[in-house]
Each structure stands twice: as structure tokens, then as C-alpha cells.
Amino acid sequence: MAISIAPYTADWIPAVKAFNQRMAAGGVGAEFRFPESNIPHWLPEFDGRTIYQRYYLAVDGEQVRGAFILKYQEFRLGQDPAKIVYYHLPLSEGIVNKSYSSVGVLMLRSALKMEPSLYCLGMGGFDRPLPTMLKALRWSMCAVPFYFHVEHPSRFLQEVQPVRGTPLRRLLADAGAFSGLGWLAIHALQTIRSTRPLLEATAEPIVNFDDWADALWARCAQHYPLIASRESRVLNVLYPAGKSFLCYKVSRGNDLIGWFVALDTQMKDNKYFGNLRIGTIADCLAIPENAGAVIEAAQAVLTNRRVDLVVANHSHKGWGSAFKAAGFFEGPSNFIFAASTGLSDRLGPFPEVQHQIYLMRGDGDGPVNL
């Protein structure tokens, strides 16, 4: 039976459940289960909504052999609105049954046929199967830099797993944590690295994004060659009131200069962060000149909440400089951006543009695992 791509309708739910069971039986982890509802829990498609997801299946007769998700979202590419689509959670039965080795390629090629301007984000590192496949297809790829600021050095040294990778490193980290030398060293390093004067920005909590956010978007979008729409109608869908998002607008004097969305998460036996309390700057917006003030405001809010570590991913070079000027360290990143050749052609020379595009953890599949 030939495999074809079909929209996920309710009729397919039993076949998706059977697909998930075969994948689980083959040793695929629970995080790689395809949703067993055809209506997306996150970003379902409604009339008039500009940000939504569609689920697709690779079907073989009455069986499902693969699945993927396309997230549709408006972007600003240069000065123009553009439809750029996020390809995610591609699952192929080829992982557990080599008879279906072609399904991964089939799904990707089918998605590209539907939407030539595709991108992927996250993926866990360049060496994973999907980035390997994308590299073969000559997608343009880069890591979105990861920045962190240690608020509680002793706990950082006791909990952050990459710091404690070997017995010797664990011994040194524990010695640093318990003697106070670690606190002294990290505090000194962050202070020395912090080069900017206090920018005296104030943060005010908000419940919803409103006209002020649209006015800010109108001022900011032109500064970034590729940025997902951050209009209020989109932000209120992505960061709805009543969830765990900490949404603030940032002002200097009477001037509204930006906003940020943060998360305050108590980790539990996390493979990177152990049991630290992590403050994440998941999303934010300002013109590049005001990046430092927004970062300072977000960091102050998270520090007051007594997080152990503040983290962020940001692709824009100017924002990266602002993070470093605020004393943040840049750490290894496994948060990968990949642009299809169709998207790359629209972007221009990738080595030049990759540091100007605007991507954070709030993009792609949102601030998951945080």
C-alpha cells in the first residue's frame, strides 16, 4: 500500500493510538507520542486566528506510519508580512521498523511541497536525526545562543549537571559551593562582565497585551529582518492570562520601551538544571537600543522572585551583546534554528542574516520544558 499524507481527522484517532503503541513498543520515549486528538490542545485553528497548528499523518491504508505538525504564523520578513511555517514533531515508524525508512523523507518533502518556507527550531542539537536530515537537504542552520545569569551560585554549583560532569568536577563544584569561594568567583565574574550603567527601567505586570503592544510592534519590527508577529492578537493567544506566564511591560520614565514574558519554574531532577529554580526570559520585544533595559527589568523581576538562575535564548547579536553587558554568560546551546532552502533564499546570505533574525524560546513550539 502506498503511503500518502492526509490531514488528521477524528477518524484516524484509533490508528494514531496504535501508531503510538508500536513506537512505544519499539523503545521510543513518551515525549515522542503524537497527540491522540485531532484538535490541537495548543493553538487550534479558529476562524480569523492567524496563529494555529495543523496535524498531518503519513497513512498506509488504514494504518498511520508517521505524523508531523505545521504551525502557521505571520512573520515579518524584511518590511513585508510573510507566511513562514514551523515543522515540528515529525515522527516516523522508520525509527522502529526499517520497512518505513522512507517515511521521514516523504513527510519532509511533502511538507516542503505544501509550504516551501519551512523552519525548525529546538531539536536538541546538531547531531540528532532531524538536523542531520535537514543538513543533507542543505537547510541553513545555526544554534540560537543560550545566556545565563547565576543568582544563587552555591545552588548553581550543586545542581547544574554540565558543571558536575565528572567526579573531579563534582568535587570542585561542591568545594566551591560549601566554602563560599564559588559564590565569590561567580559573583565577581558576573560583576566584572557587567559593563553597562543602570538603565533605570521599570517593569509593570500586565494581564493582557493591548494597543500599546501593537504600537511597540510597529516601532520594533523594522529592526529585524525576520521576526514572528508580536502583535497583541498573537501575544494574547500565546501568553494567555491565567497561565504561568509572567508578563510585564517595561518603561523608562514615561516612555514605554518594551515588554517581556518570563517563567519561574522549580525544576525536579532535570537533566541540565537538577533541582534549581529557573527564571526564563521566554520572550520579549524592544528596539535593539533598548534591549539592555528590558533584560535588566526582567532580571530584576526574576531575582526578586528568588530564582537560582536566569536563562534565555536569543538569536539577535545586539540582544546577545546586551545580555553579556548585563553580566550574563553564554553557554552551550542545543536550540537549533534551521531554515529550508526556500526560506533561506528569501532571507538572503545566511551567514550574514543569522545574527540579525529574532528568535527566542517563545518561538517554535513555545517555552516547553521550562
Added chain:
Amino acid sequence: MTSSPILDRVSAIAADVLQVPASSLSLQSSPETVESWDSVRHLDLVLALEQAFHLQFEPEEIDQMKNVECIVDILSAKAPKR
């Protein structure tokens, strides 16, 4: 294995991509019979064939590439259209 120009080229390309001796491949060689023929190598094979034959496969053709014989059939059918 009966020789033909397309088969010879497919065998050589598949052997190179799958990192096996060409002599070990037959018309029935497939992901089930060649250990190194996984999803990523399948993509590599598709791309190598597209480059060598100066064409692009449709998604449904990729699905039909169940073994070497199917690949040869697809290429034989596509080649005259070029």
C-alpha cells in the same frame, strides 16, 4: 543481477551511500536487508540519486523506493521525461 546502465549507476551510488560493497547489493536489497539503510541514509540515497540523475523525486516516488529494483524502475520511468 542483470546489468543495465541505470542499475549499474544505482548500485554504485547505493553502495557509496550505504557504505557496503556494490557486489553485496541485489535488486531485492532494501532497508530490511541492508543494516546501514536507515531513515537518514535513505534521504542521503534519495539526494545522491537526484544529483546524479539531475532530477527531483516526488514524495510518492520516495515512498515507492522499497528496494533497489523499485528505485531502478522509478528512474527508468522518469529518465525519458527529462
